[in-house]
Amino acid sequence: MNFQLINTEETISRILSLIREARERVTLISPYITLGAGDRLGRAVREALSRKVRVSIVVRQDEQTPLKDAWLEAMRPHIEAGLQLHSVPGLHAKLYRSESTVLITSLNLLGSSFLNTIEVGLWSQEAHALREVDAFIKREVAPHASLVVLDAKGRLASTPKKHEQRVRSKPAPREEKEGCCIRCGDDIPFDPERPYCWDCYTEWAEWENEDYEDDFCHACGDDYPATMARPLCRDCFRQSA
Ligand SMILES: [Zn+2]
Ligand SMILES: [Zn+2]
Structure with missing residues (x-):
């Protein structure tokens, strides 16, 4: 180096x-x-x-x-x-x-x-x-x-650091529905439990802040302050409920 x-x-x-x-x-x-x-x-x-x-x-x-x-x-x-x-x-x-x-x-x-x-x-x-x-x-x-x-x-x-470690094993099997990485906007499989692409997930996982506001709705890709805890915009959240 x-x-x-x-x-x-x-x-x-x-x-x-x-x-x-x-x-x-x-x-x-x-x-x-x-x-x-x-x-x-x-x-x-x-x-x-x-x-x-x-x-x-x-x-x-x-x-x-x-x-x-x-x-x-x-x-x-x-x-x-x-x-x-x-x-x-x-x-x-x-x-x-x-x-x-x-x-x-x-x-x-x-x-x-x-x-x-x-x-x-x-x-x-x-x-x-x-x-x-x-x-x-x-x-x-x-x-x-x-x-x-x-x-x-x-x-x-x-707030004290959470003890349970979020375990992220192998990437999820490819699903039919497309989602959007809430940080960079890239296409990824739709899974509200995993709303980041791999690179952005690694960045996020460094601090594991579930309430950190990123930029896009995981479902529709619209500009939205999505977070790990709430990755969907209001409309998409209502539709998924
Ligand atoms: Zn990303
Ligand atoms: Zn949406």
Whole structure:
């Protein structure tokens, strides 16, 4: 794998470019993150979300380091704009990636780290490096991640990770009825229990967020904020009931 060794300034500027240039997805893993509405990082994240890039942020949360109310409130506008926020106990790794770029570094995404510390980074756009980092996140980070969500009263709450693992064995036997992947819109067999194509399912399965809103109705393919839990638009749901 080819990684380029970079210093503090380069690390900061390449994290910002990674977010600004992302077309599909961004994952920012860092124990401590602050995203001020006015700072460069907060702005880059908001702009990515408005370009329909899927942005996930993973921070540390455990007994020694609980998420503070004021911090959660500061994250609220980003969550309302589509940010997926996860927490992981004991997180110390710092890892940033988009669909095209990875950066492994000592740098936390904090205003203070941006100022007076000496940091180091390993940066790559090599396909092999991207795959290895994806596999690492899936193996070492994702299994410990809990989704932080807005509860019914509009408060932010971190739900414990579900224990039952969704088992996905062999692809279902080809059915006659065609369905539509709710994320990319590709044709797939109709099965409301499996509304993603294989590639999109692998992406989804990294976080297993049943309420993550994607783009298409699994049955008719119309634009609709379909989710794993509710993959059909209202009309198709009524017809299937
Ligand atoms: Zn798909
Ligand atoms: Zn439909």
